[in-house]
Amino acid sequence: MTATLPEQDLERHFEHVIERDQRIEPRDWMPDGYRKTLIRQVAQHAHSEIIGMQPEANWITRAPSLRRKAILLAKVQDEAGHGLYLYSAAETLGADRTDLTEKLIESRQKYSSIFNYPTLTFADVGVIGWLVDGAAICNQVPLCRSSYGPYARGMVRICKEESFHQRQGYELLMTMTRGTDAQRRMVQNATDRWWWPSLMMFGPPDDASPNTAQSMAWKVKRHTNDELRQRFVDMTAPQAEALGVTLPDPDLRWNAERGHFDFGEIDWAEFKRVVSGHGPCNAQRLAQRRRAHEDGAWVREAAAAHAAKHHSRDHWRSPT
Amino acid sequence: MSDNAYEAITEAHDDARWAFGTGFEDPLAGVDTSLPDSVDGDDLAAYCLMLGDDALVMSHRLQQWCTSLPELEEEVAVANIALDLLGQARLLLTRGGTADGSGRGEDRLAFFREEHEYRNVRLAELVNGDFAELVARLVVFSTWRLALLSRLSESRDPVLSAVAAKGVKEVTYHRDYAARWTVRLGDGTDHSRGRMQAGLAVVWPYVDELFAAHEVELRLSAAGVAPDPSALRDEFDNVLAQVLSAATLSKPEAGQLPGVGGRAGRDGVHTEAMGYLLAEMQSVARAHPEATW
Numbered sequence: 001m002t003a004t005l006p007e008q009d010l011e012r013h014f015e016h017v018i019e020r021d022q023r024i025e026p027r028d029w030m031p032d033g034y035r036k037t038l039i040r041q042v043a044q045h046a047h048s049e050i051i052g053m054q055p056e057a058n059w060i061t062r063a064p065s066l067r068r069k070a071i072l073l074a075k076v077q078d079e080a081g082h083g084l085y086l087y088s089a090a091e092t093l094g095a096d097r098t099d100l101t102e103k104l105i106e107s108r109q110k111y112s113s114i115f116n117y118p119t120l121t122f123a124d125v126g127v128i129g130w131l132v133d134g135a136a137i138c139n140q141v142p143l144c145r146s147s148y149g150p151y152a153r154g155m156v157r158i159c160k161e162e163s164f165h166q167r168q169g170y171e172l173l174m175t176m177t178r179g180t181d182a183q184r185r186m187v188q189n190a191t192d193r194w195w196w197p198s199l200m201m202f203g204p205p206d207d208a209s210p211n212t213a214q215s216m217a218w219k220v221k222r223h224t225n226d227e228l229r230q231r232f233v234d235m236t237a238p239q240a241e242a243l244g245v246t247l248p249d250p251d252l253r254w255n256a257e258r259g260h261f262d263f264g265e266i267d268w269a270e271f272k273r274v275v276s277g278h279g280p281c282n283a284q285r286l287a288q289r290r291r292a293h294e295d296g297a298w299v300r301e302a303a304a305a306h307a308a309k310h311h312s313r314d315h316w317r318s319p320t
Numbered sequence: 321m322s323d324n325a326y327e328a329i330t331e332a333h334d335d336a337r338w339a340f341g342t343g344f345e346d347p348l349a350g351v352d353t354s355l356p357d358s359v360d361g362d363d364l365a366a367y368c369l370m371l372g373d374d375a376l377v378m379s380h381r382l383q384q385w386c387t388s389l390p391e392l393e394e395e396v397a398v399a400n401i402a403l404d405l406l407g408q409a410r411l412l413l414t415r416g417g418t419a420d421g422s423g424r425g426e427d428r429l430a431f432f433r434e435e436h437e438y439r440n441v442r443l444a445e446l447v448n449g450d451f452a453e454l455v456a457r458l459v460v461f462s463t464w465r466l467a468l469l470s471r472l473s474e475s476r477d478p479v480l481s482a483v484a485a486k487g488v489k490e491v492t493y494h495r496d497y498a499a500r501w502t503v504r505l506g507d508g509t510d511h512s513r514g515r516m517q518a519g520l521a522v523v524w525p526y527v528d529e530l531f532a533a534h535e536v537e538l539r540l541s542a543a544g545v546a547p548d549p550s551a552l553r554d555e556f557d558n559v560l561a562q563v564l565s566a567a568t569l570s571k572p573e574a575g576q577l578p579g580v581g582g583r584a585g586r587d588g589v590h591t592e593a594m595g596y597l598l599a600e601m602q603s604v605a606r607a608h609p610e611a612t613w
Contacts, residue, residue, distance in 0.1 A: 061380055061600050067613075288388075302505050302508025306503070
């Protein structure tokens with residue numbers, strides 16, 4: 001039993017597991033810092049899925065074809081599902097979903113800043129799939145090898161679903177760019193608005209990212225922010241060309257020597273503003289989440305009261 | 321596992337996991353859409369629009385709940401119900417567009433018909449209220465629709481029969497979901513009991529309309545294509561009585577909302593809420609009538 005070992009042996013065992021690229025499981029001993037870092041990372045990811053439903057849900061009722069409506073609704077539903085299993089992964093670390101939700105709506109925990117930008121046209125739905133889900137995939141695929149087992153396994157499923165979303169988004173844009181002039185303008189306009197915020201999704205540059213070194217040593221993070229950002233640009237630039245849209249960066253060009261695309265300077269002042277709560281939709285997104293949670297309090301209380309009255313006994317069965 | 325974002329995602333065409341209604345371009349691809357003997361195409365089309373519009377409009381109201389529900393489990397469940405109904409609507413509208421020979425596709429019918437051409441019952445278009453009203457509307461709507469679809473699965477029209485058989489499985493879950501919440505809220509706290517009873521009172525005036533037979537429904541009933549709506553009432557009353565009893569709630573004593581000159585949703589005469597619903601749903605499609613999506 002590991003529980004009877006002295007702390008230094010437990011720590012040695014933990015480090016050994018990490019070194020050998022094996023997985024830490026919920027009942028394993030782990031350092032407090034590791035647990036806290038993971039709870040923060042998984043909770044932020046869960047919050048991002050839930051807040052991220054809002055900008056896309058904004059277009060469900062107005063989707064201009066029934067097929068696109070169904071695809072968008074299924075995507076937003078997937079995000080609710082992702083949030084659910086990420087909160088469950090956080091609970092295996094001893095966190096509590098209700099508590100994490102409180103922290104979100106009280107702004108004590110963050111979510112991805114990308115969702116603090118507005119969705120202004122139906123083309124935004126496609127561009128979010130292409131760029132935002134594309135960036136999310138670059139960030140998340142390495143997390144399938146996270147040292148924490150439940151998170152790594154959850155990420156495998158999430159990444160598969162994200163890849164559908166990205167393909168669906170790109171396919172919508174392909175259809176739109178083959179359509180009318182107005183549709184092509186709409187796609188270009190949405191690309192102009194989402195490109196730079198998508199690059200910011202990888203977080204601050206490596207020399208300004210305080211948590212990266214420890215997270216990489218613990219193998220809860222596998223690549224630096226700048227490595228992932230470069231990978232995303234390299235992947236996306238040819239896709240933009242195939243679509244016939246221009247990425248809004250005059251410095252973007254292929255660098256044969258580096259074997260990568262060069263790109264322009266990100267506006268880190270804007271990034272800091274949005275992260276610190278002053279983007280175009282921060283207040284709106286949080287207010288919506290808070291409203292849903294508070295308006296639902298009486299429903300959750302009723303469900304708890306009903307369960308307490310009837311224990312696990314089923315009080316109503318479907319008539320046959 | 322590879323670190324390449326694309327190589328790591330190996331299954332290129334794993335479309336089976338998508339929800340019903342997302343994975344096809346032509347809802348009736350490969351289906352024999354010829355009319356059964358002695359069935360009037362215009363009647364069949366009108367009937368398909370009635371049931372299709374019920375599903376489309378109800379789905380729209382459920383879509384509006386997205387991101388506002390009390391728990392994440394409810395977000396998943398309500399989106400699921402909305403998707404099921406949207407899938408049913410797509411099949412039914414497409415069948416309608418083939419049955420009347422007009423060749424109008426599902427999107428033409430959804431986005432370019434006027435309000436008076438919509439045939440849904442008025443219950444479906446009611447503006448959303450609180451969660452109790454959502455549950456009340458859903459328990460009434462799905463109990464009625466399940467009774468309808470289970471009989472429609474015997475239809476002489478093979479397309480309607482197949483659509484209904486698939487719908488029965490879906491709506492069985494919808495009814496179960498709504499009934500369970502009716503019981504939880506009714507037999508939860510005093511507060512939730514009051515709100516659930518109030519939610520039922522809001523939707524109850526729209527109940528009789530569900531069982532009022534339109535002449536199209538009567539002709540198709542005689543032809544063995546559709547059930548007579550009035551024949552669904554006993555099942556509806558029995559199920560609701562069981563649910564309300566388990567929920568310690570009483571059947572509302574509400575009067576019924578009249579139509580205009582005896583005409584209501586099935587005749588294209590709606591409530592004031594319907595114009596706003598269609599304005600929202602049709603806005604992008606109508607702003608770009610030449611576009612493809």
